[in-house]
Amino acid sequence: MxxxxxxxxxxxxxxxxxxxxxxxxxxxxxxxxxxxxxxxxxxxxxxxxxxxxxxxxxxxxxxxxxxxxxxxxxxxxxxxxxxxxxxxxxxxxxxxxxxxxxxxxxxxxxxxxxxxxxxxxxxxxxxxxxxxxPIAVAFNLPDVDSVNMSADTIAKIFDGKITKWNDPAIVAENDGADLPDLKITPVHRSDDSGTTKNFTDYLGKASESWSYEADDAFPVGGEAAEGTSGVIQQITNIEGAIGYADNSQVEGLGRVSVKVGDEYVAPSAEGAAKVLEVxxxxxxxxxxxxxxELDRTTTEAGAYPVxxxxxxxxxxxxxxxxxxxxxxxxxxxxxxxxxxxxxxxxxxxxxxxxxxxxxxxxxxxxxxx
Missing domain, CATH: 3.40.190.10 (Periplasmic binding protein-like II)
Known part of the structure; x- marks a missing residue:
């Protein structure tokens, strides 16, 4: 006992x-x-x-x-x-x-x-x-509050394959948005984390571009910071940075709306609850x-699978x-x-x-x- x-x-x-x-x-x-x-x-x-x-x-x-x-x-x-x-x-x-x-x-x-x-x-x-x-994919871009991204785009960013904010893949999903010619700095957890495991599980199941297993330890490079607060601080301090953290703790940063079916869905408690229900x-x-077993590939309207x-x-x-x-x-x-x-x-x-x-x-x- x-x-x-x-x-x-x-x-x-x-x-x-x-x-x-x-x-x-x-x-x-x-x-x-x-x-x-x-x-x-x-x-x-x-x-x-x-x-x-x-x-x-x-x-x-x-x-x-x-x-x-x-x-x-x-x-x-x-x-x-x-x-x-x-x-x-x-x-x-x-x-x-x-x-x-x-x-x-x-x-x-x-x-x-x-x-x-x-x-x-x-x-x-x-x-x-x-x-x-919801796990927010949060970023720091001047005068930009929201950006649309598919799972493939997010995966390529965190795998170092998309390195600029005005990359054609991002521009194609954000018609009319003024995206700067600025380096993207991915930020991940340095400590073993269930948030990391959930995020990498989403990338592995929803994207064809992510080749790594879901894990508590982030599998590739980029800026690393300890704990949720450390990730938020790094994103806040680096213009052009992007990272992942519990949505409740990313106040003041931009948030990615994730492609689900034919729509883009912003992180919300309601969207997270819909994923659990299915x-x-x-x-x-x-x-x-x-x-x-969370359904990361759901096309349920309004669901937020991250x-x-x-x-x-x-x-x-x-x-x-x-x-x-x-x-x-x-x-x-x-x-x-x-x-x-x-x-x-x-x-x-x-x-x-x-x-x-x-x-x-x-x-x-x-x-x-």
Missing amino acids: IRTSVRRALIPGIAAATIFALSACGAANEDTKNDNAADNGPESSGLSGVLKGAGATSQEKAQEAWTIAVQGSNDGLEIQYNPIGSTDGRAQFTDGAVAFAGTDSAMTDEEGQLSDATKTCGSEPIQIPAYVS SPGVEGASDVDMAV VLLSYLLACQSYDDEETQANVKGYLEYIVSTEGQERAAEEAGSAPLAEATAKKAQEIVASIGG
């Missing part, structure tokens, strides 16, 4: 800063705890102790919102979510260093991930969707595993009763209508569809049962 002691040290600096920020948010929100209590539901009240989680940076804003709400109605509870990336989050969960994790790519058994987590938990781990969001579940998944579905990992039971109650209560709030609406407001995500939310709620309700 999972242990509550930390056997792998959290990355210094980031961990301390995040823990301080979330604790401060909880303290600042004490005056509103009575207002929040009515929204949280019975399992999200009466919690105490320290709940540790780690993982996807894409969930950071949503995790902050969920933390504020749940801490606001639980005086004795401190929630620590360390946004160290999906790969490290999964590793810390499997090592028993954290009680739950966020991941932008579903945990599979291709590299023994599920088997290792099963050993840690004592039974198959819970894997539920928590955060659905995507099948992973074959052979357990009853507590809601992993999905999307990430971010999951939460947890155990079905815990040796420590306090940890078990905290995990159950916190996750119950996240997949509730209130929790999903709060994430949509604060992080721009798409609320889970009713049927998806109901199944996730049933799985969370079974924790410790």
